[in-house]
Amino acid sequence: SYFTVERSSDGIRFDSLARINTLAPGGNSGIKLDYSAFDLTPLSGTSFYRLKQTDLDGHTKYSDIVSVTLTQHIPVAVYPNPSHGTVYVSGLPTDGSAVKIGWYDLSGRLLSQQLALPQGGMLTLNTYFGNGDYILRLTAADGSSTTRTVIIMK
Secondary structure (H helix, E strand, O other): EEEEEEEEOOOOOOEEEEEEEEEOOHOOOOOOOOOOOOOOOOOOOOEEEEEEEEOOOOOEEEEEOOEEEOOOOOOOEEEEOOOOOOOEEEEOOOOOOOOOEEEOOOOOOEEEEEEOOOOOOEHHHHHHHHHHHEEEEEEEEOOOOOEEEEEEOO
C-alpha cells in the first residue's frame, strides 16, 4: 500500500519522516520500481533511518536500519563583504569548541591569529586592517577549515 521513511537520533525511537504511496497498480508489480525521499531537515551528527512497508492488508515489515553522519549542515557565511571592518560569521560548530581564526594578506603572510568560541554558531570579528583584500581562514577543532576572501573598505 505504502512505505514510511522513519528517522531516529538514537536508533531506538523512530519518528515518521515521509509517506510514499506505492507506484504498483493494485500493490504488486512484476518489475522493479524505484522510490526516493529526501530529509529536508536533517539532524546534525548521526541519524538512523529505516523503511516501514505497509501492505494492503495492514501488515508491516521493517528494513534494516542504516546510519548517516552529517558533520555540518549549515554552510559557513561571512558577511558583509565588502566590510567596513566588522565581519560576522555564521554556520560554525555549536558544540562549544573553539575555532582558530587566521587573517592573511594575499601573499599568504599571517597577519593575525586567535581562538574564539562561537556563540550559537556565530562570531563577530573586528578587524583593524586597512583597505584591501584579505584571506580569512577558520579552523574547527576537528581540523576542518573554511577559507574566504574578505574585502575591507573603510
